[in-house]
Amino acid sequence: xxxxxxxxxIAQSGGPTAVINASVCGVIQEAMKHAEIEEIYGAIxxxxxxxxxxxxxxxxxxxxxxxxxKSTPSSALGSCRYKLKxxxxxxxxxxxxxxxxxxFFYAGGNDSMDTANRVNKLASEKGYELRVIGVPKTVxxxxxxxxxxxxxxxxxxxxxxxIRDAGRDTEAIGTTDKVKIFETMGRDTGWIAAGSALARExxxxxxxxxxxxxxxxxxxxxLHDVQKVYDRLGYALIAVSEGLVGEDGEPLxxxxxxxxxxxxxxxxxxxxxxxxxxxxxxxxxxxxxxxxPGTIQRVAMDRASRVDIEEAYLVGxxxxxKALEDKSGFMVTLVREKCQEYRISMGLxxxxxxxxxxxxxxxxxxxxxxxxxxxxxxxxxxxxxxGPLHPYVRLKKxxx
Amino acid sequence: xxxxxxxxxIAQSGGPTAVINASVCGVIQEAMKHAEIEEIYGAIxxxxxxxxxxxxxxxxxxxxxxxxxKSTPSSALGSCRYKLKxxxxxxxxxxxxxxxxxxFFYAGGNDSMDTANRVNKLASEKGYELRVIGVPKTVxxxxxxxxxxxxxxxxxxxxxxxIRDAGRDTEAIGTTDKVKIFETMGRDTGWIAAGSALARExxxxxxxxxxxxxxxxxxxxxLHDVQKVYDRLGYALIAVSEGLVGEDGEPLxxxxxxxxxxxxxxxxxxxxxxxxxxxxxxxxxxxxxxxxPGTIQRVAMDRASRVDIEEAYLVGxxxxxKALEDKSGFMVTLVREKCQEYRISMGLxxxxxxxxxxxxxxxxxxxxxxxxxxxxxxxxxxxxxxGPLHPYVRLKKxxx
Numbered sequence: 142x143x144x145x146x147x148x149x150x151i152a153q154s155g156g157p158t159a160v161i162n163a164s165v166c167g168v169i170q171e172a173m174k175h176a177e178i179e180e181i182y183g184a185i186x187x188x189x190x191x192x193x194x195x196x197x198x199x200x201x202x203x204x205x206x207x208x209x210x211k212s213t214p215s216s217a218l219g220s221c222r223y224k225l226k227x228x229x230x231x232x233x234x235x236x237x238x239x240x241x242x243x244x245f246f247y248a249g250g251n252d253s254m255d256t257a258n259r260v261n262k263l264a265s266e267k268g269y270e271l272r273v274i275g276v277p278k279t280v281x282x283x284x285x286x287x288x289x290x291x292x293x294x295x296x297x298x299x300x301x302x303x304i305r306d307a308g309r310d311t312e313a314i315g316t317t318d319k320v321k322i323f324e325t326m327g328r329d330t331g332w333i334a335a336g337s338a339l340a341r342e343x344x345x346x347x348x349x350x351x352x353x354x355x356x357x358x359x360x361x362x363x364l365h366d367v368q369k370v371y372d373r374l375g376y377a378l379i380a381v382s383e384g385l386v387g388e389d390g391e392p393l394x395x396x397x398x399x400x401x402x403x404x405x406x407x408x409x410x411x412x413x414x415x416x417x418x419x420x421x422x423x424x425x426x427x428x429x430x431x432x433x434p435g436t437i438q439r440v441a442m443d444r445a446s447r448v449d450i451e452e453a454y455l456v457g458x459x460x461x462x463k464a465l466e467d468k469s470g471f472m473v474t475l476v477r478e479k480c481q482e483y484r485i486s487m488g489l490x491x492x493x494x495x496x497x498x499x500x501x502x503x504x505x506x507x508x509x510x511x512x513x514x515x516x517x518x519x520x521x522x523x524x525x526x527x528g529p530l531h532p533y534v535r536l537k538k539x540x541x
Numbered sequence: 542x543x544x545x546x547x548x549x550x551i552a553q554s555g556g557p558t559a560v561i562n563a564s565v566c567g568v569i570q571e572a573m574k575h576a577e578i579e580e581i582y583g584a585i586x587x588x589x590x591x592x593x594x595x596x597x598x599x600x601x602x603x604x605x606x607x608x609x610x611k612s613t614p615s616s617a618l619g620s621c622r623y624k625l626k627x628x629x630x631x632x633x634x635x636x637x638x639x640x641x642x643x644x645f646f647y648a649g650g651n652d653s654m655d656t657a658n659r660v661n662k663l664a665s666e667k668g669y670e671l672r673v674i675g676v677p678k679t680v681x682x683x684x685x686x687x688x689x690x691x692x693x694x695x696x697x698x699x700x701x702x703x704i705r706d707a708g709r710d711t712e713a714i715g716t717t718d719k720v721k722i723f724e725t726m727g728r729d730t731g732w733i734a735a736g737s738a739l740a741r742e743x744x745x746x747x748x749x750x751x752x753x754x755x756x757x758x759x760x761x762x763x764l765h766d767v768q769k770v771y772d773r774l775g776y777a778l779i780a781v782s783e784g785l786v787g788e789d790g791e792p793l794x795x796x797x798x799x800x801x802x803x804x805x806x807x808x809x810x811x812x813x814x815x816x817x818x819x820x821x822x823x824x825x826x827x828x829x830x831x832x833x834p835g836t837i838q839r840v841a842m843d844r845a846s847r848v849d850i851e852e853a854y855l856v857g858x859x860x861x862x863k864a865l866e867d868k869s870g871f872m873v874t875l876v877r878e879k880c881q882e883y884r885i886s887m888g889l890x891x892x893x894x895x896x897x898x899x900x901x902x903x904x905x906x907x908x909x910x911x912x913x914x915x916x917x918x919x920x921x922x923x924x925x926x927x928g929p930l931h932p933y934v935r936l937k938k939x940x941x
Binding site (some may be wrong): 153156157180182183185186187189195196198200201202205206212213214215216217218219220221222223240274302303304306307309310311312313314316317321369378412415430431432433434435436437439440441442443444531532533534535536537538539540541 | 553556557580582583585586587589591595596597598599605606609610612613614615616617618619620621622623640642702703704706707709710711712713715716717721748812815830831832833834835836837839840841842843929932933934935936937938939940941
């Protein structure tokens, strides 16, 4: 087998996660095993590092540091949300040539896969021998084809823990703080909000309602739902995705200032939780509070899913193996085997098929009323958090 | 020693914490050792449970459940924020007589100590033999006299973990998300915001600025501070207390709707983080986001401080011991011994001296600029979180 010899570069892109460094660790440790890969470089702040030639030598890091990446959250190489301009692609190619980079591993989400795809195509057009493999990463879990995305299991494990705790809190102080809105990440899809259902251990446990951007929210129906839970339990905890939309198709709460647009033209939403808490206070006259863990949900290493860490490592490792099999222009995928137990194998998909595409939560995972998830979703998501939450007790409360 | 014989009752009040159940566990396990204490009752939802005679028999709970309270957050008995009316005190006394309650242990903060104090006084006036001991509990850490309050070490450990993670996140994606505001709890005092300094491991680690309600915020100075950090690092993470006030003495962001007032007449503030993020966006033209973990910071059992759990248990245990020494009308205090190592002993203070009183963060714990804490604060707070955070690695980043 004649293999391409040269240097490799790895870069991280988009929002950090608890496990994206585990993927980088997988790439580095696998790359070190193969003589075809000479130098192992890292680009600082994603593709920007290539563009600005801010490149580091990962062979200069100690094995202990590389191994420690598995238990260090966020993007150790730095990240970016930069959309390459046409002329930038030429500059990237120049840098690759200058440093004899023949293997390019890009860890990121939908936008990053677009970047990787275009780099791959340009190399091919120019006749520059290059292997490009995308390493899937997104807490949003919205990459198509792959069963799920590294980063997702950990964010929903964090939220399952946080919502179970917040639910116990609301249950205890429901005498005063009646309604709590918990705003999860998820700008375009409701995967993260859906995952909050994993906080439940018993039927009446929080979250009592879950709303996803896949279903437009009718405020009257929402208030009716909340009142119903409140009438039954005396309190309510509601998980909502930051990207909820109203029936007019507009985000329930969109911040419209210019600096809110990122380089890909996405609006940054938020404060849906604040908006809904106000609506509950004003219309239902129930004291409501809200919380928004924000980025802490995506980089919580101590709450990361064991399964997610392992899979993130594996996709990194697999990316290198596939590149050395002369594959290029693909993203590694997680393929769930059709068996009772949870088992995953590694697959590949053309970058073309995932670039800039989003997988919404499918209809069979959302209940008919659009205010909760289904059993099918729970079966899908439960293995991803890597085991049950720490056990809590509950008093029997025998009255005298 | 002639000891009062009869039943005891324990109740939990105010905001839940990660360790208030450990205090209840301490009370129950200690009470079980003493023949003078016959039945061990729990009041559902604090003093409301006594008022409405919603009382449970804690001897009916299994030893395993009682022990499990140490690792279960929130208030297992339920809580309340109910200010007793004059006529309610009579009703409480009637209930105590009816159930032969001779020992009353009330776990709570400033307001709860006022309730306990008034119950104690009324019993004394009526010639009803009763021992009342307050069990300190508040994440706010603002009870006077006691060195610190059970619940505090755990909330600041949660936030140290969350802010370290959020800081790594901002450092990685600072190319896009320049400024992050992290809103901590702390309505009246800045203890929790101050504790966020424990997230730092190196000089430039987050939080880069810390603002407490003890110092009025001048927005121009605030923006100047943020810009300075941004110019140096390229990003900034700022910890702010939810109760920040402006130079006019008004909360930076007060929600003014009627249902926001709790039974003690406290206004519920919030969204200071949102307000400051907007100011940063509009005036500095830097993309800013904000997070507000809300109640999840106070009930995060998996992030609770080992020291805090132990101390919470001990104050519960000590409350029973002191009551059996015929003490009444006191709150248990944590007394820090004057030695190099961190060592705590148990003390007592008259409820009168803590009821409705608040201990602000003292001047020597706040830096001159009013945008950070001092070394003296760090020495005070560090032992409370019960050990260092889980180690993370950092790449050396040797450029090629």
